[in-house]
Amino acid sequence: MTQPDQQAIRIKKLFRKTRFGIFVLFGAIVFATSTLSIRTVSSQLQEEYESNSANIAKNIADSSVDILLNRNLATLQSLIDQFVEIQSIRYIYITSDTGEILTHTFVPGVPEVIREGDPHATEPIERSLPGMGDFVEVGSPILAGQAGTVHVGMDLDLVRLKIQRATGQQIALICIILIVGVLGSIWFVKLAVTPLEELLSYVVGLARRDADSLNDAKVLARDDEIGEMARLMLHAVKGEVSGAASNPGSGTD
Amino acid sequence: MIADAGKERVLSGSRKGTQPSDGPPVPDRDPARAAPPPGGLLTRRSAIRAGLAGLLGAPFATSLGASTRPLAPGLRWSGRQGAQPDDEILLGVSAAFSGPSRGLGTELYRGAMSCFGQINEQGGVNGRRIVLKLYDDGYQPDPCVENTLRLMLEDEVFLLFGYVGTPTVTRVLPLLKKFQDQQMYIFFPFTGAQPQREPPYGEFAFNLRASYGQETAGLVDNFVRIGRRRIAVFYQADAYGRSGWAGVRAALARHGETIAGEATYRRGTQFTSVMRPQVEILQEASPDAVICVGAYAACAAFARDAMDLGLHVPIANLSFVGSENLLALLMDASSDDPAYYTPWLVNSQVVPSYEDTSIQSVPEYRNLMDRYDPQVPEELVVEPYDPFPYSFTSLEGYLDAKLLTEILSRIDGTPERGKLNDAVFSVRNYDLGIGERVSFGPERRQGLQSVYYTVVEDGGFVTLSDWEAKFGLDATTNDGAP
Numbered sequence: 001m002t003q004p005d006q007q008a009i010r011i012k013k014l015f016r017k018t019r020f021g022i023f024v025l026f027g028a029i030v031f032a033t034s035t036l037s038i039r040t041v042s043s044q045l046q047e048e049y050e051s052n053s054a055n056i057a058k059n060i061a062d063s064s065v066d067i068l069l070n071r072n073l074a075t076l077q078s079l080i081d082q083f084v085e086i087q088s089i090r091y092i093y094i095t096s097d098t099g100e101i102l103t104h105t106f107v108p109g110v111p112e113v114i115r116e117g118d119p120h121a122t123e124p125i126e127r128s129l130p131g132m133g134d135f136v137e138v139g140s141p142i143l144a145g146q147a148g149t150v151h152v153g154m155d156l157d158l159v160r161l162k163i164q165r166a167t168g169q170q171i172a173l174i175c176i177i178l179i180v181g182v183l184g185s186i187w188f189v190k191l192a193v194t195p196l197e198e199l200l201s202y203v204v205g206l207a208r209r210d211a212d213s214l215n216d217a218k219v220l221a222r223d224d225e226i227g228e229m230a231r232l233m234l235h236a237v238k239g240e241v242s243g244a245a246s247n248p249g250s251g252t253d
Numbered sequence: 254m255i256a257d258a259g260k261e262r263v264l265s266g267s268r269k270g271t272q273p274s275d276g277p278p279v280p281d282r283d284p285a286r287a288a289p290p291p292g293g294l295l296t297r298r299s300a301i302r303a304g305l306a307g308l309l310g311a312p313f314a315t316s317l318g319a320s321t322r323p324l325a326p327g328l329r330w331s332g333r334q335g336a337q338p339d340d341e342i343l344l345g346v347s348a349a350f351s352g353p354s355r356g357l358g359t360e361l362y363r364g365a366m367s368c369f370g371q372i373n374e375q376g377g378v379n380g381r382r383i384v385l386k387l388y389d390d391g392y393q394p395d396p397c398v399e400n401t402l403r404l405m406l407e408d409e410v411f412l413l414f415g416y417v418g419t420p421t422v423t424r425v426l427p428l429l430k431k432f433q434d435q436q437m438y439i440f441f442p443f444t445g446a447q448p449q450r451e452p453p454y455g456e457f458a459f460n461l462r463a464s465y466g467q468e469t470a471g472l473v474d475n476f477v478r479i480g481r482r483r484i485a486v487f488y489q490a491d492a493y494g495r496s497g498w499a500g501v502r503a504a505l506a507r508h509g510e511t512i513a514g515e516a517t518y519r520r521g522t523q524f525t526s527v528m529r530p531q532v533e534i535l536q537e538a539s540p541d542a543v544i545c546v547g548a549y550a551a552c553a554a555f556a557r558d559a560m561d562l563g564l565h566v567p568i569a570n571l572s573f574v575g576s577e578n579l580l581a582l583l584m585d586a587s588s589d590d591p592a593y594y595t596p597w598l599v600n601s602q603v604v605p606s607y608e609d610t611s612i613q614s615v616p617e618y619r620n621l622m623d624r625y626d627p628q629v630p631e632e633l634v635v636e637p638y639d640p641f642p643y644s645f646t647s648l649e650g651y652l653d654a655k656l657l658t659e660i661l662s663r664i665d666g667t668p669e670r671g672k673l674n675d676a677v678f679s680v681r682n683y684d685l686g687i688g689e690r691v692s693f694g695p696e697r698r699q700g701l702q703s704v705y706y707t708v709v710e711d712g713g714f715v716t717l718s719d720w721e722a723k724f725g726l727d728a729t730t731n732d733g734a735p
Contacts, residue, residue, distance in 0.1 A: 070451070070452070071499075072447060072448060072451070073495050073496070073498070073499040074419060074423060074446045074447055074448050074492040074493070074495050074496035074499065075423060075448045075492070076495070077491060077492045077494070077495035077496075078394075078420065078423045078424060078448075078491070078492040081394075081420070081491055081492070103495055105490060106490070106517060107490050107517045107518060107519050108516050108517055108518065108530040108531045108534060109515060109516045109517060109530075109531070109534045110515070
């Protein structure tokens with residue numbers, strides 16, 4: 001058998017399902033990992049931002065007591081202005097024990113939703129403020145609520161964007177792993193297929209009694225299972241040939 | 254970098270964000286040089302002024318700093334306790350020389366320098382020239398804090414003077430408390446806010462002007478007296494705005510009223526900004542009057558849009574607004590009728606009118622402004638600004654400098670910060686020349702208490718004498734003008 005003839009023989013069917021299986025398996029892993037990752041990262045980041053906002057509200061509440069009792073609202077405004085520069089914190093307002101908004105960071109004015117809201121609320125509340133966006137607001141009582149309540153609004157759109165970025169990065173990483181995995185699997189399959197193709201070519205040569213194939217040192221020299229099978233087949237073919245030569249009348253009865 | 258230029262001591266530096274901190278000496282730079290004046294006589298006036306300054310012994314002693322240069326880590330006090338060189342007293346200034354409120358820093362500086370120019374020309378205070386170390390903070394708190402640290406730790410100024418604004422000063426006050434063992438004081442900041450007037454920071458500041466509480470109380474009392482009880486507030490969303498808001502709230506509470514409506518704007522808003530949302534918010538409250546607690550650019554924009562949108566009620570501004578700057582913007586905005594946007598304006602002032610030459614200090618101030626026409630050093634000029642020959646702000650700067658000079662002259666021997674309290678508290682019934690005597694004491698850290706009210710007539714501010722006639726509910730004409 002000539003070299004071009006050998007190249008023409010390809011094992012196409014044997015590993016087709018294997019490749020498909022690998023792709024499906026990796027796809028399933030990516031999907032499951034991504035879904036889990038998105039849920040985990042999303043909830044963890046959301047919790048983290050809420051926790052940060054709650055901490056900021058508590059810090060302001062703790063440091064506001066004297067200022068509030070001294071009725072020094074300018075200093076209080078100066079204090080909250082510094083915190084509102086922190087990323088994702090979009091507004092802060094402080095209500096008195098009677099519910100009056102004493103200081104805030106809203107421009108051009110305090111939204112109606114805020115005015116009508118519970119001035120003493122401390123549990124996280126999701127708010128949609130017209131013209132401003134969606135927010136999660138957390139509150140912290142000042143002097144156990146006797147001096148008022150600090151409210152910190154966290155920009156949900158910004159948090160969502162950050163979550164999208166974080167999960168997007170994870171998905172991108174997983175996709176890269178998928179592609180590398182699939183390509184690697186194909187390469188490993190190819191490693192397994194190549195000697196099988198050589199064996200197949202050899203066997204075809206044997207069947208044709210091709211002299212070149214009989215003496216194909218490359219496949220016969222292999223020290224793996226392929227080499228053993230090639231040698232076994234050669235042995236079988238040679239036995240058949242020598243048997244036929246020593247008993248020429250057989251089969252003619 | 255220090256350079257001796259004849260009789261003038263000049264530290265070369267740069268303005269915020271533009272030039273390196275250490276430049277070559279500029280011995281021929283005249284700090285009293287002219288900015289482009291109306292009329293285009295820059296070259297001749299500059300030359301005349303430079304020549305005059307030289308002849309007078311260069312009375313304007315100003316040095317500049319670069320506020321963008323990072324502070325050296327681990328800066329500590331030198332331990333000199335503010336001891337000054339034999340021939341000068343160095344005052345530290347951080348103010349708005351750039352940005353939309355640059356007119357305030359510029360005018361305050363001009364007024365102060367007109368006084369210091371004369372003092373230096375006459376030999377200084379007890380033989381020491383008064384030198385100002387200038388930094389630009391653009392009316393922003395963080396640069397102001399950095400400038401102040403630099404002034405205290407690097408430049409080792411004797412005291413802080415000529416600061417502009419509540420959001421800036423309120424952030425500096427904790428620094429003074431932090432370094433209270435160094436007895437650093439801030440003198441006569443251009444703000445009427447409460448934090449530097451009461452504990453825990455009041456002991457580090459001396460104020461000359463009346464407070465925002467006094468200004469807003471006066472406005473509210475007058476409005477209520479003429480039947481305008483529904484008062485809304487338009488204010489800057491920061492410590493300054495909150496201070497004024499709190500003043501209005503407290504004053505209304507004394508009349509059994511609450512704030513009818515409120516709208517805010519961000520610090521740094523330009524005159525070109527649209528204030529329609531703020532006007533609409535206040536229109537919903539149907540106020541009888543609006544008190545603005547802001548800077549001139551934003552307040553002028555609000556007054557313009559209020560007039561255009563039909564909010565025809567008195568619009569009051571506090572002294573900090575910079576009345577002349579506000580008026581100039583509004584008059585320029587309506588070329589057909591310069592008075593179109595101004596009939597409802599009423600501005601409170603903490604100094605008397607600079608047009609009233611019957612007041613002793615006014616002709617002094619006007620003469621010195623005419624004589625020296627001080628200008629902000631070129632290195633600090635980021636955007637063009639045409640100063641006013643006279644203004645309420647520069648008059649306040651002049652009075653600040655006049656009183657500080659008096660206090661410095663009362664320090665026995667070598668100026669040390671430890672002697673400042675006694676020198677200030679020795680000021681009792683001092684005649685500043687404006688018809689109100691000034692006294693200080695451990696429990697009295699504000700010199701003046703008077704508030705004046707002005708309205709616009711014939712393109713200028715005049716004293717408002719009859720509120721009922723001007724803004725009474727029956728005084729409104731059919732076309733909406735009072």
